[in-house]
Amino acid sequence: xxxxxxxxxxxSLIAQSALIACTGYLLSGPAxxxxxxxxxxxxxxxxxxxxxxxxxxxxxxxxxxxxLLIGGMMxxxxxxxxxxxxxxxxxxxxxxxxxxxxxxxxxxIFFNYICQxxxxxxxxxxxxxxxxxxxxxxxxxxxxxxxxxxEMWGYGFLGVATWLLAEYYRNxxxxxxxxLIGNGIMSVAGVCLP
Numbered sequence: 001x002x003x004x005x006x007x008x009x010x011x012s013l014i015a016q017s018a019l020i021a022c023t024g025y026l027l028s029g030p031a032x033x034x035x036x037x038x039x040x041x042x043x044x045x046x047x048x049x050x051x052x053x054x055x056x057x058x059x060x061x062x063x064x065x066x067x068l069l070i071g072g073m074m075x076x077x078x079x080x081x082x083x084x085x086x087x088x089x090x091x092x093x094x095x096x097x098x099x100x101x102x103x104x105x106x107x108x109i110f111f112n113y114i115c116q117x118x119x120x121x122x123x124x125x126x127x128x129x130x131x132x133x134x135x136x137x138x139x140x141x142x143x144x145x146x147x148x149x150x151e152m153w154g155y156g157f158l159g160v161a162t163w164l165l166a167e168y169y170r171n172x173x174x175x176x177x178x179x180l181i182g183n184g185i186m187s188v189a190g191v192c193l194p
Contacts, residue, residue, distance in 0.1 A: 008082075008086065010079050010080075010082050010083035010086065011083065013075065013079040013082075014076060014079045014080060014083065016075075017072050017073075017075035017076035017079050018072070018076055019072075020068055020071060020072030020075065021068070021069055021071075021072025021073045021075075021076055022072070023068055023072070024065055024066060024067070024068025024069030024070070024071070024072050025069050027062075027065035027068065028062045028063070028064075028065035028066035028068070028069055029062070031065075032061055032062030032065050033062055035058070035061065036058055036059050036061065036062065039056075039058045040054075040056035040058045040059060041054075042054050042055070042059055042141050045139075045141050045142045045143060045144075047132070047136075048127075048131065048132040048133075048135035048136050048139070049127070049129065049132065051124060051135060051139055051141050051142075052123070052124040052125075052127035052135065053127075055121070055124035055125065057121070060116060060117045060121060063113040063116045063117050064113075064117065066109065066113055067110075067113065070105075070106045070109055070110055070113075073102055073105065073106065073158060073161075074102055074103070074106050076102075076165075077095075077098050077099045077102035077161060077165065078099060080095050080098065080099075080165055080168055081095040081096060081098070081099045083095075083168075084168065094164045094165075094167045094168075095164070095165070095167075095168065097164055098160075098161045098162075098164035098165050099161075101157045101158070101160045101161035101164065102157075102158065102161040104154075104157045105154050105155070105157040105158035105161060108150050108151075108153060108154035108157065109150075109151065109154040109155070109158075111150065112140070112147050112150050112151055112154065115138050115147055116138075116139075116140055116147065119138060120135065120138050120139050120140075120147075123135050123138075124139075152190055152191050153191055155187050155190065155191075156187050156188055156190060156191035156192075158187060159183055159184040159185070159186065159187020159188045159190075159191075160184060160187075160188060161184075162180040162181075162183045162184050162187070163180060163181055163183070163184025163185070163188075164184075165180050166178075166180035166181045166184070
């Protein structure tokens, strides 16, 4: 990957970054959640005490794999931006704005994953009833938590970023273009619809 960057082979960097992002998505999303479900599932949110009683480090594994997704998307967006600079393409502004939205996504989601794997983990392992409100506010197990709102908004920003990346593929690959647009629409809808 570093060799592709140094050689200014941005097409290879785009492909490698997409592979890292897809790997992160699959391991943190479908595969990670299935593994947690079979190894040590967290029951539906009822209370902070129940969450702490059922907490296990395995439940954090999807967040760690999510770091691959975050890194891959950052590299993917940056590689697209560098490629259009070299091509002198018309979509420079779309690629730059996509890069900025990807940075917002990465910041929000990285913060969220730090909260889950360190802050919430510590509170669960050293549970005290006085921490109930904090656990409820930050645990991703609670669908009404601040962390869920941050997650939804973060992926909404990523949806805008992928929608903007779609312009790069207008005359290159219709399937990728439509997948990026579809991801954008679904991600923004996830934020906008209750």
